[in-house]
Amino acid sequence: MTGRKFTEETTIEEVLKHPRAALVLVRHGIPCPTCPLARVEMGRLKLGEVARAYGADLERLLEELNEVIEREERSGRPSCGVC
Secondary structure (H helix, E strand, O other): OOOOOOOOOOEHHHHOOOHHHHHHHHHOOOOHHHOHHHHHHOOOOEHHHHHHHOOOOHHHHHHHHHHHHHHHHHHOOOOOOOO
């Protein structure tokens, strides 16, 4: 996803390709990374739809997710969540 940003149209599947992004979702009350049903639908579930369904602040969620990507791009490696 180099040079790109998460948007409300980004699928949950794309978000979860970034390990630290799963932590951001959970912090915003979105349990998709741990939901068995979401795993089946991840390629179709859009970030905006999921955020609205769980009452998450989409603007803030996107800011935090895009910060994850920016850190990854600056470091040249995926952010592992504990590094």
